[in-house]
Amino acid sequence: MLSDLPILSCIIFSPLLGLLVLLFLPKQRSRWLKTTAIIATLIPLLLSLWLYADYDSTKGGKTYEELSTWVDASLNKEVVGAVSSYSFKFQYHLGIDGLSLPLLLLTTIVGVMAALASVNVKKRWKSFYIWFLLLEVGMLGVFLARDVFLFFVFFELTLIPMFFLIGIWGFMNRERAANKFLLYNGIGSAIMLIAFVMLVSTAGFRADQVPDKQETHLSYSGSYEVIQQNLTDPASYVNAAPPANSQEGEGNPFYLSKTMRWSIFLLLLLAFGIKLPVFPFHTWMLKVHAEAPPSVVMIHSGVLLKMGAYGLLRFGVFMFPGEAKDWAAVLAILGVVNILYGAVLALVQKEFKLVLAYSSISHMGIVLLGIASFNEIGLQGAMIQLVSHGLISALLFLIVGSIYERTGSTQLSDLGGLARSLPFISGILLTAGMASLGLPGLSGFVGEFLSLLGLFDSMRIITAVAVLGVILTAVYVLRSILGITFGPMSERYAALRDARLIEAVPMITLLAFILLIGIYPSVLTEPMKHGFDALLEQINEKVGR
Amino acid sequence: MGSWLDETLTWGNALIFFLWGVILLALVLGFVSYAIFFERKVIGWMQFRIGPNRVGPMGLLQTVADIMKLLMKEDTIPRKADRALFILAPALAYVPAFAVLAVIPYTQNLYFADINVGLLYYVALSGISTIAIVLGGWASNNKYALLGGMRSAAQMISYEVPLVISVVGVVMLTGSLNLRTIAQAQGDWFWQWNFLPQIIGFVIFVIAAVSELNRTPFDLPEAESELVAGYHVEYSGFRFAFFMLTEYVYVYAIAALTTVLFLGGWHAPAPFLDFVPGIIWFLLKFSFIVFFLFWIRATLPRIRIDQLMGLGWKVLLPLAILNVFLTAVYMELFIKG
Amino acid sequence: MERYINNYVIVAIFIILGILLPVVALSVGRLLRPSKPTEEKKTTYESGNEPVGEGQVRFNVRYYLFALMFVIFDVETVFLYPWAVAYKQFGLFVLVEMAIFTGLLLIGLLYAWKKKVLKWNSI
């Protein structure tokens, strides 16, 4: 029964259901509003859990695929000649595979937890949850879309609610943070759009012959599969070598020269690098981490940053495996720079949120390393690192929110000895810290270990430097977290109440997932097993190994 | 005249044209002198006076004497006047007045320029005089002159519109703007002349023409009681004379134009009167129009300015347009078949 | 062609004569007339009183409105004349077209009338 449903659409759009209900609720009834929103986020979680259970890694996600025409804008066909149709064909194409499934799960889990954490929001609950649910729709869509423009639409859809969530409910400098967020991500998505437009107008072109009839359908398709196939198939018109006597690309408007391929790849790298964020483009993220409300940062740090890595993998690496492979070293170096830069700066921060922000940069560096390895282990490591960092940072910011609610500060110098008054929260914080610094048995370790292991295969020196960074992680995490939990306690914090049930539930749930992945990483690696095969095959073909 | 027109232009021919022009100029100057004389006489008789009777026999040299006086009178230009424009204005008024005479045909064979847009030429050039009058009023730097000039301009442009539209009916019937063709096209019998079929147009044309001439009952720009002497209050001597000259040359021109457009030009009123030369018929009709102008001057009082403007815009203009469409419908029904 | 040129030569001659007459007359007059300017002679004439204020006074804007009306209807005649000349050769539809055109202008006249443009008051 369940399998007859368009399950992916249901996952994406079920939050909208909640949004509809929210619209008709009076805006003073905070309890109703909150309950509705939490339920609305629970539906996709349950659906995605079911999907996970139902997912068969050997068959891939083919059975869940949804495909229908979204935009079929016919073009003037007069001058082309005898064709029966000529159009822009963008599809409503959803699909799931080993790459998206873990991130989908991550999104739904963090979504529910953030919704739970949002009960702390002090004002304008109605509009908060409306934006929140819209944001969730966008995130879910990003991971499931299989059409470049559908992807772009969902990607942008995350942008606008985030702008509102930061700008209205954030801390003191919220507007500047919101602007900065908008500006950087706007530039990022604009660059992405340029790349997509270039791709669709060349590699997206397809001519379908209708069998048995004299009909040709020409179309520019946004389909991920079509583009990827055209780009990677050496025989396709995109790669067809032009006749020797003509100028490069003459007569074949779809030919992608080497420069073009590289420029598209670099554009994609840049676009997703900003989102990830890669070292020089990271400043917007710090602002967001510092200024956005904690529950929004949970989403942001937990899911939105992953969209960058996901996009880099799916569009950058899968579409241009050759170019990506050629730039593996660069990617790795960027990763190391991220790790070291993030770690060193996290070490000197005086604000706990900023420590976490820099640690995010550092951890995202590890993802880059995993991608740069270009082998199964490394890529799996990157994916696990993505999920694990999502969970851990969501948990950490949840705790930050709770602490801030009680103490009114996130300055490291203000906080101290909270273990005495807030034993439960402190305990969770410590565990989360351990997970973050990669203690074996917790999820962080698996991700880091696999990524570095994968990279060690090809780039040993870089791996060695990266490990140095990982050691630094331990230093700054311990410095800050131990400082908060132990040490001298300020008198005014003596009478604080420990976590309420509504806080404890998400903390424990997140921690449980962290533990689960740490102890039994196969929950994630299993569905991914065949996800990278095709990619690695192509890369190896290309590189000739 | 027609034979020379068809020849190739040489200096000799140009000289002949020039001489003809000079002859006409002399005739016109003579006409002006004696038109003024007769105006005074006619009005005198109508008012049971004798009119000028001292200079020469029956006062025939009165106007000549006046001209001599004007010629020898001191010419003052006010200090505050805009000198260049002040000097330019009378000449500018006079040039178009004389230039329009080029297109008027007198008989079948006696005409000067035979332009196929003759009527348009007349209308276009006569409009320039308005500018001269405004210019004269403005350049004098005098309140009376300025207001007189503005009034005059307002009046002239207001009546120019009905004047111009009233002849459209004639143009439609003839299908030409050539004054010679228009005169020729009118029939042999006097009821076939344009003034009967185009009676509305004719009446409007005459009224508007009188107003264009700034003559009584439409002589408001020069209303002595309000504006002293209007736009030429600061002019004296021969510069003043040129404004007067302009007015009377226009009298000549309008009288000739009316004859050509509405009164059948040189045609005799009936075919059996053809033995009398065309030029005589033309002069008779022409003289009648001139006399008519003197006659209404003696008869009618000056009207108020609001009446003047109201008449032009609210009565004559709609009537003129109505006339155009009546003509069109008439032609549609009876002529074009 | 000759006729065409000749006609305009005549027109030119008439214009030249028109210019010559004032030039000659005024030049000749200069020899005949006296010239004894005094301050009083050169003051602006204002019925014998000392002139008050500027000579170029502001006058009623109504003059401008008449100028505007004139422009509108004068331009109408620009179209009316060619139409009238060629009227015989065309069908009824041309009459309708001109009726529409003129009708629109008459609406303009009505507009001016109703907006009291044609009503004259003071100077």
Next chain:
Amino acid sequence: MDVVQQPLQSLSWSDAAYLAPEWILIVFMVGLAVIDLLLPRRVTRSFIGWLTLGGLLTSLGCVVWRLLDINSAASATTNANGQVVSGVIRLLADSYRIDNYASLFKIVFLTATALIVLMSLGSVKREDIADKGEYYYLLLPAVVGAMIMASSGDMLTLYIGLELLSITTYVLVGIRKHAVQSAEAAFKYVVTGGISSALILFGMSYLYGITGATNLGAMAQSIQQHAGDYKELLYVAFFFLLAGLGIKIAAAPFHVWAPDVYQGAPTPITAFLAVVSKGAAFAIVFRLIYNVVFHATTPEAPLADDVFLAMLIMAAAAMVIGSAAALRQKNVKRLLALSGVANAGYLLVPVSLSLNGMHVSNFGEFIFYLAVYLLMTIGALAVVTVISAAAGHDEISGFAGLYYRAPWTAAAMIVFVLSLAGLPVTGGFFGKLFILLGAAQTQTYWIIAVMVASSVVSYYFYFGFIRQMFMRSTSEETVHVPVPTGLVIWICAIATVAIGILPGPMMSWVNDHFTIINDLFIGSQPGG
């Protein structure tokens, strides 16, 4: 005289019937004018607005009916290649064409004007505009002018339409007689408009001199013969035309008048200028480019390519300058004026991308974006009328806390702002996307970069509205939204989103009804 005698073609009664949309508007205009004059002063003039709206909608119905009729099987014919092409109605020796191109433009103009009238019904107050009746019925000749421009197949009709539109809008801009700003705006508009028509005419006069024709079809044939000999003159002609039309469409660097005029004009008229005037000028640009410029290429001088490049540069300049200048604006109408400059740049892109094997028509992209631009601009300005009525000024700070004072209006404004910024899921996104894809098809990648970059810059000031509406607050008193204005806001917002979610049908409809050979390459089909 050795003058080519052209046969005169008169309009017949049946031809006149094809002009029904124009007639209807003129009849309404005349009727309303007379009614307005004859009614006593104290009678309120709002009903004139409703009647104007009725006239516009009737006319719109006629245009749509004609469009469908032309394309129906009955009037379609086959061309030389055996393809079925729809009929074109040519009036007065092809100087007035009723083709799909014109009809599509007319639909845009009439829809826009209808929305503007509806918006005015809610916002125009008697104390502000003394002659309310005039205000409404003057819009009609303006639209007729725009329609003539769209339909013209001759430089003469084209010019007449242009001036009919311009002169009426001069008056409309200055209709708030007692406001200094309005009069000043009107004067500036008159001067720039005059200069622009002089420039256009000067260019046209050279084109006429070289081709000896004013009919676009005849020009196309003639210019192919003479382009080689007179290419310098042609360059001059095209330069002047571009400059003149650049002023009309407010593309940089000819845009400096736009902010002042848009600010001073009554807000609905601002919308009219932004949409109808600009769109009509584009209709001319299209016709001239594809009928004249396109055929002017000679082997030795790539005239057409140069003109296309010049236009692209103009488009890029408009985008960059428009977006950059808007950053500093505090006045909403000035801001929207500058955003209109940037949008003129976007609209210029499809026009100035030449055609090639794959990019066979740019009209679909263009009209799609024009329609979207119509919706979002009119919608945004309708919101502005509500705000300035409440705040008493046009500054952006008037939007402060709008969300708490009129949440639904604020929500609609978000839609417009997002659409203007080109973000999904709004029509603006797909409008820009189609243009970008068109540019990509011709491999003109640099303009894509410029376009996207200017869009990103524009985020800053468009989101300025959102910042005001959501993140500032002044008074808590609710903003009153008059019903007609609210209707406009909602029609525009819903349509914007609808087009943003499903752009396909509209784009397909436009392209199905448009045939480039029939509608734009007039000259390539001699006689007809």
Next chain:
Amino acid sequence: MLSSYLTMAAILFCIGLYGALVKKNAVIVLLSIELMLNAVNLNLVAFSKYGVVPSLSGQMFTLFSIAVAAAEAAVGIAVLIALFRARGTVNVDEFDEMRR
């Protein structure tokens, strides 16, 4: 023959453009625009007789352009009068109500 007409027209046009852009007096600005339009008329009429392909349509065009120019001037001056009433000046530089 043609070139002298064209040169004359071009000169007129340039004078007009200069006046329209540079002059401070609003009336002169309007006059300058008329000058530009008249330059165009000169061009059209010259081309209709001496153009590459002489034809009558140039003269027709001129008629229309004259008419339209008249209307434009009328509206222009009307607007200027309204503005003069509000501002009391015809100096273009002082029309700066909106520039900030």
